[in-house]
Amino acid sequence: MYHDTAIVTCLAVAFYFFTATQVARARIRYGVTLPAISGNADFERMFRIQMNTLEWMPIFLPSLWLFAIYISDAIAAALGLAWIIGRIVYFVGYREAVAKRSPGFAIQAFACIILWAGATGAVVWRAI
Numbered sequence: 722m723y724h725d726t727a728i729v730t731c732l733a734v735a736f737y738f739f740t741a742t743q744v745a746r747a748r749i750r751y752g753v754t755l756p757a758i759s760g761n762a763d764f765e766r767m768f769r770i771q772m773n774t775l776e777w778m779p780i781f782l783p784s785l786w787l788f789a790i791y792i793s794d795a796i797a798a799a800l801g802l803a804w805i806i807g808r809i810v811y812f813v814g815y816r817e818a819v820a821k822r823s824p825g826f827a828i829q830a831f832a833c834i835i836l837w838a839g840a841t842g843a844v845v846w847r848a849i
Contacts (some may be wrong), residue, residue: 725798726789787840
């Protein structure tokens with residue numbers, strides 16, 4: 722069973738839900754009414770945090786699970802936690818200023834690249 726990876730998956734989804742609630746709060750705070758997605762720089766940064774997280778989920782989640790299945794549940798979960806931590810660092814930095822998003826982006830991208838490369842290598846190796 723892949724309990725560790727399942728827990729990390731739930732945490733990643735919870736973090737994404739958190740970003741969605743922050744966008745809803747920002748809409749109210751900055752007066753950006755639906756369907757608008759622009760008009761206030763603070764709101765736009767919150768919106769981009771949510772959308773960027775969503776953009777990475779289809780890369781992260783399959784890589785996480787394939788890594789867990791083909792290599793290790795525990796290592797996949799640890800890398801998944803690193804991805805979530807990177808997304809949190811990204812959230813905190815980007816919320817303040819665009820220039821402060823890079824450290825969190827680098828952390829989560831590095832974790833995701835390891836997951837993807839490991840999963841891809843393991844799948845290809847077993848296919849040979």
